[in-house]
Structure formats: C-alpha cells, structure tokens
Amino acid sequence: MIALTFAVPGATVPPMFFRPVPLAAWTIAAFGAYFSGVLTLPVAFAAAPVDVVVTIPVLKDLTEHVGGPHVRVVSLLSGYENEHTYSPKPSDLIAVRKAQILFEVGLGLEVWVSSLVKNAGNPNLLVVTTSRGIGLIRDHQPHDEAAKTGQNASPVGNPHVWLDPENASIMLRHVTEALSTVDPEHAAEYRQNQATYLRRLDALRAELLERLRRVPDRRVVVHHPAWPYFARRFGIQVVGTILNQPGTEPSAHHLQSLIDQIKKERIKVIVSEAQLNPKIPEVLARETGARVVVLTTLPGAIAGTETYLDMLRYNVLQLASALERP
Template sequence: MRKPFAITNRAWMLAACLLLGASVPSWAEEPLPVVVTIPVLKDWAEQVGGAHVRVLSLISGLESEHSYSPKPSDLIALRKARLLLQVGIGLEVWVASLVKNSGNAGLLVVTTSEGIELIQGGEAHAGTRQAHDDRHPSGNPHVWLDPDNAKVMIRHLADAFSLVDPAHAAEYRRNEAAYVRQIEQLQAELTERFRQVPERRIIVHHPAWPYFARRFGLTIAGEIVTQAGAEPSAHHIQELIAEIRKDRIRVVVSEPQLNQKIPEVLARETGVRVVVLTPLSGGLPGTATYLEMLGYNGRQLAHALAQP
C-alpha cells in the first residue's frame, strides 16, 4: 500500500524534536511556507491553514496545468518552502525536475490524489470518437472537479499540516470539517439542479470533465481533443458535427485555457451552445475560489442544458 504522501527525512526529524522536547527550527514558529501547483490547492491550503500558512501557487489559473513552463521565481519559492502540494497522477510533469533543482532537502512533497478511485483511459467515454489517444497512463488527473474527491485531497492536506505543525493540528481539523460542510452544501445544490435536467449529454474540448460528469450524472458524448494544446483533424471535426446533429447534443464545454476556434466552428455549423467553464479556479471572473469555481461550472452548465 502506498503512503498518502511522500515524507522527507527532515519532516520526521521535526516530529522527533517535538516529541522529545528538543528545540524547534525557527521556521516552525512562523507561518508555514507552502507552495502548490494549481490554484485549487492554494485555496484549500488557506481554508485549512488560515493564518498559520503562507501559500504560493505556481500556476495562476490562466495557464494550462499540462504545459506550464516553470519560471526562475518558482525555483526560488521552492527553496524556501516547507511543503509542496501537488495533485499527482502525471498532471504536473514539470514538478519533479523543479523539486530536484531546488536542492531543498527538507521539502515535504504531498500528493493529494492518493487513495482516489481514478478514471482510467477512456472508460468514462465508451463509444466516443477521439482525435488523439494521449491520456495519462496512470489515469485521468482532473480529480478535484468531483467534490467527493476534493474532500479526500483536503484530508491529505490537513494531515500534512498537522504533521509539520502539530501545535495547531486541532485547529486544522476544525477548519477542514467546516470547509467540507460548505462543499457538501454546494454539492447538494448542484446535484438537485442537474437532477431537474433531462438531457445531460455534452461534447467537451478536452478530457478535464469525466469526474465532474460522473458525480453529477452527465454523459460525455465526444471530445474535441484528448490532449490540451493539440489540434483535431478535419475528419474528426466532421465526425463531431455529424454526432451533434444526429444525437441533438445541445452543449459543447470549452475552457478559457484552450483555443476557442474549434468550439466556435461546431457552434456555427450545428447551432450547438458553447459554454466556457474552467477546471482551474481563477480561470474566469468570479471563480477565484474552489467553491466559486464549482458553483459557476455547475450552474452555468445546468442552465445551458435546460435551454430548449
């Protein structure tokens, strides 16, 4: 069985110091310097950690999480960090070299997706015609778009904070519980919204949405591409146009991080609605937090699907 997150020797040394009553490193008396890969993790870290953490997200929400190119400032941030929170599952392929080059032997790397049931390959898209076949071999990494998965990821985060800063562990657990209640309230609202929509088939720009679709009872009938940044063939575009017309699909889901040219072609040729949703908090106005992003995505999509 894999451990819920990777723990460096320095983290164990800190725990031992605390247990034995030895002096605690100076950084433990200040807000924990935390670096995260995507904005969703930043929001969660701040919700759980409160005033006891100082969090920097490497990605702002406007870039693609797949093709991000680290900057020199990212390396500097990692050298000063105690924790690095990542999703894992091959989402942040650029992280490993960044960690190695930081030379930070005391960095605690937390993989927040551990223990989540992954959607493998195309299992959520049976019968879908695809332009490419370039899925993550470990499974689809966009796990946070299912609020049940988000709760698992937040628990890993709270575990890590409690390990590194046990003096505030009780507060971290209280914050976690309070925040999870907010997620559950929003999840119940969105579940009811989608329950009232009889037609739930969609075309998606790229496969960021299978966990969201599975949670809220949607069917992904097709994908424009299976790799962010790729371009579909003319033949595949014609296949999608035919499928939209044949099955009377009403909505194409695109993303602000991707080129809107092909969704616009599909809309022009078939009359399908293009709804721009964001898999990353901060990707659209009014989506700065996870709850805002999840609520925006769910309400916008449910409204579009309900239109005649």
C-alpha cells in the same frame, strides 16, 4: 503587591515622575532593557507561518482554508494557464527552495514539477501527492487520434480529480495531515478547519445536485478530457471530446465525425474552457447550431470563480442554464 521602580541610566527624571509598576507586569526583558539603557515593553513573538507551494489554485484555496493564518501559500499557476503545458519561472524555483511543503495533484498532471523540485535543491521539502487514494477514471482515446499522435490513454488515470467534490475532500485530508505533521502545535485547529470546510462542501454538493435534477438532457461535447469526474458526480453525459490529448490538434476526420454526431443526436451544448483556445468549439457551434458554454477547471480564470466552491457552483449553474435553453 510588590512594586518595582528604577531609572534609565543617564536620564534625569524628577522623583515625582517615578510610578510604582507591578512586578508581575514585566518579564525578564524589562531587566535587560534597564541594563541596555533602553526601556521597551516585552513583545510576544508568534511562530512564523508554514511556507507552502502548490501547483494549482485549487490546492491553494484548500490549503488556506485548513491553515488559516498559520500558512503562507504560493500557487505556481494562477488559473489562466494550461496545467499540462505550464513552464516554470525563476520565481517558482525560488518559492520551492524556501518552502516546507509542496502540494501537487500528481497522476502526470504536472509533468514539469519533478525537475522543478530537483533544481530547487531543497532537501527538507515535503512533497505531498494529494490524489493518493482517489478512485481513478481511465481516459478513452479514439483509435484514429491514438494512431495520429502515437500516444495511448494514461496508464494511471485521468488527473482532473478535483472537479468531483468527493475527491476534493480526500485532497483536503492530505493537506490537513501534512500541515499537522510539519506544525503539530496547530494540528487541532487544522482538523477543526477541515471539518468546517467539509460541511460547506457537502451542502454545496447537495444544492448543485438538486439544481441538475431539473435538467432532463445532460449530453455535452467537451473541449478536452477534463470532465469525467465532474460528469460522474453530477450526472453529465460526455458524448464527444474535441482534443483527446493535451497540446495536440484534432484531425479533420475527427472534427467531421463530431459535427455529424452533434447534428444527428441533436447535442445542444459544447463545453469550452477558459484555459484553452475557443476557436475550434466556436467553429463546431457554427456548423451545428449547438451553443458554447465556457467553464473553468481552475479557480480564478473567470470572474466569480475565485475559490473552489465558487468554481463548482459557477460550472454547474452555467452548464444547467445552457442545457435547459431550447
């Protein structure tokens, strides 16, 4: 075995302190250290993580599961805000300016994101719309509310696609493809992480469908039209909606119609949301004897919903329990 011994210039070291060192254990960095007078061990530098910005916490969770240690993710919303009416902060602008990828849902959910991207001035930013390829559900708005607000149902479709786990799997695929494009070195790992997560998602979906199979009456009134994909997947029947347009107040006529319907049809459950003011659902409950169950459309808004899978489980189990009560 070849051995290399040397002394750092300017240092006085007794000969007995010299030890043979295998040449194979050193890199060229050791020779550089000799000439600089400072001896340091060679260091392996890992590639910097991919900087990703997402609009909502669902996308943060999906991205972190796929990307693992190779991504650094910032979510613009924390889970407590209303995604329709969110107003970006200066820190959001900075995050987008530094990012390599931005994941959005699209479908008009984040009406504020296009101006944020434009103002960030990041020409290399890859913007990925994760709802692409998902079969959409149109919103249906009562005529009296449409006349009052002057707005029509979305010409594209309801944007709350992630509340159906089947749709989340499509969104996950877009995340995996984008990360693999920007960071091809770890593409195989990203695909493996995607497959692992999809197995967990499939198992949870089967578990929750089995739980709801025991619930005979699945009729609900909801706070705002966030639930059509969730309802379709889990067999929930949405018979009424309190707020038919984000940021608007329901008319007195609409509320009275809901009260009459809840009483006549004996609807037992009103679904409120952690991101919305609970006042109107609570008024309806007092007037009709129905009970309010508070669910969440975004992870993190309620204790125990920190991940997407946690949120799905929480929403289904809370709703099933409320529907089963006499």
